[in-house]
Structure formats: C-alpha cells, structure tokens
Amino acid sequence: MNLALPMIACMALASCAPALIAGVDGRIVNVKTGQEGKLTFLGGFRDRASLPTDPDNVTLSxxxxxxSGRYTVLGRSGALGDAGFSLNFGSGFTGGSSDSIFGNTGFYGSYWPFAPQPEFTRPGNLIAKSMTGAVTSTLTCTFQTxxxxxxxxxxxDSAGNTYSLQF
Structure with missing residues (x-):
C-alpha cells in the first residue's frame, strides 16, 4: 500500500494545528501614559460576527x-465565494468608438481568483470587563480589519482613558 498520500495529508493538517490552537496576539497602548498591554484572540481570530450565546473570545492584559470579553466583525471576508473567470473583448460599452481588442477604449479585462484584489476593511467592536477587587472596569473598542x-x-475604558489597538 502506498502511504505517501496519507502521510502528506497528515503533514499538511499538522502544519495548520498551531494556527488553529494558538491565540492571535496584538497590543493595546494607553495613549496618555504609553503603558502597553497584550491582546489575545482565543482560538484565533474569527472573521465572523459572534453570537450572544458564544463564550468570551478575547482577553486583554x-x-x-x-x-475578558467578546469581539465581533461585521461583513464577510469574501475570500471564499469570489472564484471565477471572465474575459470580454470588444467595444460594446464604448459606443463603437474602437474596433480593436487591444484599444484603450474597448471593454476588455480578466478576473482570476489569484489576481490582486482591491483592499477593503470591515468594522468590528470589542467589549471586555475586568474585576479588580470589588470594582468592575469596562473596556470598549472599535476597530477595522x-x-x-x-x-x-x-x-x-470606563475611567475615561483612551487606548490604541493593533493586531
């Protein structure tokens, strides 16, 4: 029996395991004092909206x-449903001003799934609470991913301090 294919499949899955298990780290910095902290997305950064019943998925120290709290991101990344190919030649959209398929007035172009895609960002927010003694402190963040x-x-935070967030 040829074991090469199952071995390659196991190695490919094993190479993904650290990314799926480990948290994604970022940093948070107090704008006024410069104090720096650590941001961890538990289970990795999920680019979907969280549900009200989901457990906490982020910690900040x-x-x-x-x-400890939850974050959510709106929209979708578009990485999976955008595969496709199209190729058009001609001047149908230019009023017939050019008959050349290479002319700059013709409508021609192509779309490949691996071609550079336009950059876009999606909004997200994060709400976390901390219990320090008998005092509860809340931290709210808005971000773009x-x-x-x-x-x-x-x-x-609930004391009025402002922070900058990077991940």
Missing amino acids: LGDSVY DRSLHGIGNCQ
Whole structure:
C-alpha cells in the first residue's frame, strides 16, 4: 500500500494545528501614559460576527488588570465565494468608438481568483470587563480589519482613558 498520500495529508493538517490552537496576539497602548498591554484572540481570530450565546473570545492584559470579553466583525471576508473567470473583448460599452481588442477604449479585462484584489476593511467592536477587587472596569473598542485579518482601532475604558489597538 502506498502511504505517501496519507502521510502528506497528515503533514499538511499538522502544519495548520498551531494556527488553529494558538491565540492571535496584538497590543493595546494607553495613549496618555504609553503603558502597553497584550491582546489575545482565543482560538484565533474569527472573521465572523459572534453570537450572544458564544463564550468570551478575547482577553486583554493591561498592567494589573486582565479584561475578558467578546469581539465581533461585521461583513464577510469574501475570500471564499469570489472564484471565477471572465474575459470580454470588444467595444460594446464604448459606443463603437474602437474596433480593436487591444484599444484603450474597448471593454476588455480578466478576473482570476489569484489576481490582486482591491483592499477593503470591515468594522468590528470589542467589549471586555475586568474585576479588580470589588470594582468592575469596562473596556470598549472599535476597530477595522482587512482581508489578511490585521486590524487597528481605538479603545476607551470606563475611567475615561483612551487606548490604541493593533493586531
């Protein structure tokens, strides 16, 4: 029996395991004091909206405080449903001003799924709470994430401090 194909499949799955298990890290910085903290998306960054019944999926550690909460991202990444190919030649959309398929007035072009796609961002937010002694502190953030699941944003805590967020 040829074991090469099952071995290759196992190696491919094993190479994905660290990315699926480990959290994605980012940083949060207090704008006024410069104090830096750590942001961890538990189970990796999911680019979907979270449901009200989902467990906490993010932790932030900032100084002595550890915040736990949930984030959500609106929209979809578009990475999976965009495969396709089209190729058009002619001047049908230019009023017949050019008969050449290579002319700059003709409508021609192609779309490949691996061609560079236009950049876009999607909005998201994060709400987390921290219990330090008997005091509950809340941290709310808004951010934008791109196709590669990197993001930037701004946060504010219940004491009025502002933060900058990167992941």
